[in-house]
Amino acid sequence: MATDPTQKQPSLLNSLARGIAAGVAGTVVMTAFQQFVEMPLTGREASNAPANLAEKLLPIHADSDKERERLNWITHFALGTLWGSAYATTARTGLRGPKAVQVVFGTVYTSEVLLNTALGLYKPSTWSGRDWTIDIINKYVQATATGLLYDHVFAPARDS
Numbered sequence: 001m002a003t004d005p006t007q008k009q010p011s012l013l014n015s016l017a018r019g020i021a022a023g024v025a026g027t028v029v030m031t032a033f034q035q036f037v038e039m040p041l042t043g044r045e046a047s048n049a050p051a052n053l054a055e056k057l058l059p060i061h062a063d064s065d066k067e068r069e070r071l072n073w074i075t076h077f078a079l080g081t082l083w084g085s086a087y088a089t090t091a092r093t094g095l096r097g098p099k100a101v102q103v104v105f106g107t108v109y110t111s112e113v114l115l116n117t118a119l120g121l122y123k124p125s126t127w128s129g130r131d132w133t134i135d136i137i138n139k140y141v142q143a144t145a146t147g148l149l150y151d152h153v154f155a156p157a158r159d160s
Helices: 012-042 049-057 065-092 097-118 129-152
Strands: none
Touching (some): 012 065, 012 129, 049 097, 065 129, 097 129
C-alpha cells in the first residue's frame, strides 16, 4: 500500500505501544482459538510452557498450582507483547499485511523454538508431526491476529 510521503510516521514509542496492544489482543485471539477450537479437536491439555520459560529465565518459582497458573497466564500474555513489538517494528519498515505476518512469524517462532531448545525446555527432535502442526498453527493464529489488529484496529488514521 502506498503511503503519502507528506505524512509523518508515528514515533517509535507510539508504534511499539500499538504493537504491544495488538500483541495482547492477538494473544486473546490465539487463546480463544486454542480453548474453543484446537484443544477440543486435538484433546490436548493446556501447556505450562510459558511458566516453565519464566522460571528458567527469571529468579521466580511458583510454589503452588494457583501461583503456577497465574505465572503461566502472565508469561503467556507477556510473550504476546513480543509478537506485537515485532510486528510494529516490521510495520515501521513499510511492510504490512500477509508479508509482514510471514516475516514476524518466521523470526519470532524460530527464535522461540531455538531459545526454548537452548534452555532445555523444548526437544523438537522428539516432536511428532502432530505436535509441530499444533504448535505452528497456534502461533500462526497469534501472528496473523496481531498483524490484522495492528493494521486495522490499532493503526492511527493515516498509518495504514
